[in-house]
Amino acid sequence: xxxxxxxxxxxxxxxxxxxxxxxxxxxxxxxxxxxxxxxxxxxxxxxxxxxxxxxxxxxxxxxxxxxxxxxxxxxxxxxxxxxxxxxxxxxxxxxxxxxxxxxxxxxxxxxxxxxxxxxxxxxxxxxxxxxxxxxxxxxxxxxxxxxxxxxxxxxxxxxxxxxxxxxxxxxxxxxxxxxxxxxxxxxxxxxxxxxxxxxxxxxxxxxxxxxxxxxxxxxxxxxxxxxxxxxxxxxxxxxxxxxxxxxxxxxxxxxxxxxxxxxxxxxxxxxxxxxxxxxxxxxxxxxxxxxxxxxxxxxxxxxxxxxxxxxxxxxxxxxxxxxxxxxxxxxxxxxxxxxxxxxxxxxxxxxxxxxxxxxxxxxxxxxxxxxxxxxxxxxxxx
Amino acid sequence: xxxxxxxxxxxxxxxxxxxxxxxxxxxxxxxxxxxxxxxxxxxxxxxxxxxxxxxxxxxxxxxxxxxxxxxxxxxxxxxxxxxxxxxxxxxxxxxxxxxxxxxxxxxxxxxxxxxxxxxxxxxxxxxxxxxxxxxxxxxxxxxxxxxxxxxxxxxx
Numbered sequence: 001x002x003x004x005x006x007x008x009x010x011x012x013x014x015x016x017x018x019x020x021x022x023x024x025x026x027x028x029x030x031x032x033x034x035x036x037x038x039x040x041x042x043x044x045x046x047x048x049x050x051x052x053x054x055x056x057x058x059x060x061x062x063x064x065x066x067x068x069x070x071x072x073x074x075x076x077x078x079x080x081x082x083x084x085x086x087x088x089x090x091x092x093x094x095x096x097x098x099x100x101x102x103x104x105x106x107x108x109x110x111x112x113x114x115x116x117x118x119x120x121x122x123x124x125x126x127x128x129x130x131x132x133x134x135x136x137x138x139x140x141x142x143x144x145x146x147x148x149x150x151x152x153x154x155x156x157x158x159x160x161x162x163x164x165x166x167x168x169x170x171x172x173x174x175x176x177x178x179x180x181x182x183x184x185x186x187x188x189x190x191x192x193x194x195x196x197x198x199x200x201x202x203x204x205x206x207x208x209x210x211x212x213x214x215x216x217x218x219x220x221x222x223x224x225x226x227x228x229x230x231x232x233x234x235x236x237x238x239x240x241x242x243x244x245x246x247x248x249x250x251x252x253x254x255x256x257x258x259x260x261x262x263x264x265x266x267x268x269x270x271x272x273x274x275x276x277x278x279x280x281x282x283x284x285x286x287x288x289x290x291x292x293x294x295x296x297x298x299x300x301x302x303x304x305x306x307x308x309x310x311x312x313x314x315x316x317x318x319x320x321x322x323x324x325x326x327x328x329x330x331x332x333x334x335x336x337x338x339x340x341x342x343x344x345x346x347x348x349x350x351x352x353x354x355x356x357x358x359x360x361x362x363x364x365x366x367x368x369x370x371x372x373x374x375x376x377x378x379x380x381x382x
Numbered sequence: 383x384x385x386x387x388x389x390x391x392x393x394x395x396x397x398x399x400x401x402x403x404x405x406x407x408x409x410x411x412x413x414x415x416x417x418x419x420x421x422x423x424x425x426x427x428x429x430x431x432x433x434x435x436x437x438x439x440x441x442x443x444x445x446x447x448x449x450x451x452x453x454x455x456x457x458x459x460x461x462x463x464x465x466x467x468x469x470x471x472x473x474x475x476x477x478x479x480x481x482x483x484x485x486x487x488x489x490x491x492x493x494x495x496x497x498x499x500x501x502x503x504x505x506x507x508x509x510x511x512x513x514x515x516x517x518x519x520x521x522x523x524x525x526x527x528x529x530x531x532x533x534x535x536x537x538x
Contacts, residue, residue: 022481026499034504036536041517
């Protein structure tokens with residue numbers, strides 16, 4: 001009796017007729033790789049990625065699936081005050097109304113240059129340097145104000161040419177439990193990057209905090225685009241930057257543990273402007289057709305695979321926007337406006353608003369920062 | 383009107399196989415399909431037939447709702463419950479419960495089950511997924527080969 005009942009039940013719930021909305025509720029929770037793989041399941045499944053309704057559900061889930069914020073989650077902002085002095089601060093609160101001023105690290109004796117953070121903060125540590133003026137890089141924990149001056153690279157020991165040094169990334173090697181900096185060095189009589197690179201006049205070097213020394217790499221890889229300053233980033237053991245040729249734009253991803261690198265071409269023409277960002281734990285790209293207010297945000301499913309870019313958002317913002325700064329918590333997209341102030345576009349609600357809490361400085365860089373009391377470490381830490 | 387509603391003490395749910403469940407009103411709050419019944423009826427006792435949900439499944443859904451409606455349970459205890467709840471289910475159970483959640487219009491339970499199924503099929507093969515959902519491929523072998531080639535990276 002029981003078994004016939006069971007069989008009857010099975011017949012009534014016929015699994016062959018799973019409606020699309022149920023399939024969508026499941027598939028929208030999959031990573032891109034599985035999603036692409038399952039496009040081979042059936043014709044209707046192969047069409048989901050072209051379905052605006054599916055994309056909308058997928059990106060809503062993608063945005064909602066973030067860790068809750070706590071009091072240690074703030075923004076670290078680099079900007080200028082009215083006298084053109086470097087200012088740094090933590091911003092927090094729903095409308096970024098809470099400002100906590102920070103004293104810049106004392107290792108630099110001048111403040112008339114804008115500091116940059118090389119990529120993102122890692123365990124509370126940022127690597128700051130002055131763009132264009134090749135000075136020492138400094139590791140800095142703004143929570144504890146601890147600083148650590150990174151020694152000069154290998155090239156500076158040589159005196160046989162005009163050297164150009166371009167920092168490409170600051171990151172953490174989880175295998176060696178070590179912080180690392182990757183830098184490109186180019187000797188040139190005419191200045192970077194106009195002379196042709198070859199093995200005799202260019203090399204890459206990598207700094208390890210643990211050994212407090214630079215090591216030369218025995219291979220070359222593509223350098224970053226000159227306009228990419230401030231958009232390089234660190235994610236999951238890799239440093240990422242973008243570069244381009246006249247025909248093609250791409251992301252270079254460098255593994256800090258085994259020193260492998262990958263090139264992922266973008267699925268857009270090189271005529272766009274690009275910003276690399278992290279969106280809820282995924283590598284993402286903000287692209288913008290020059291001189292328009294139209295921005296596309298794509299996330300990358302698999303490093304090295306051009307076909308794994310998925311266009312998630314298409315955003316048309318106001319014409320007062322100069323360029324995107326970064327993506328912050330909860331899908332907040334920050335823009336620099338033409339007046340030098342910042343504005344925020346909420347990807348969830350579509351609301352665009354000025355950040356008026358600020359003291360009127362010109363924003364240079366804004367990065368996601370989690371306060372952390374951990375010492376910078378390293379063997380020569382005194 | 384509001385006073386009459388609050389006077390409802392017990393809701394009787396009748397599953398497809400005839401089994402009967404008596405629950406308190408706060409348990410069915412998330413079941414929008416049931417809730418709309420209650421709102422329409424002007425009675426103190428309510429008996430609702432659910433011809434698309436079987437007794438075993440309804441028992442599990444009620445167990446889930448009871449746990450989540452409880453104010454005494456901590457967030458951690460509820461998460462622990464969710465984990466065990468999914469763990470003891472077979473693939474068939476999950477899919478049936480997801481369909482029941484859809485029929486009962488239970489948004490958060492539906493998302494919960496969908497997430498559990500997504501976790502189960504993530505990184506599995508196309509064949510596994512077809513078998514799981516009993517989907518027959520409607521591609522010609524050539525079409526499928528072409529599509530697999532296009533998405534080659536996703537099969538590594």
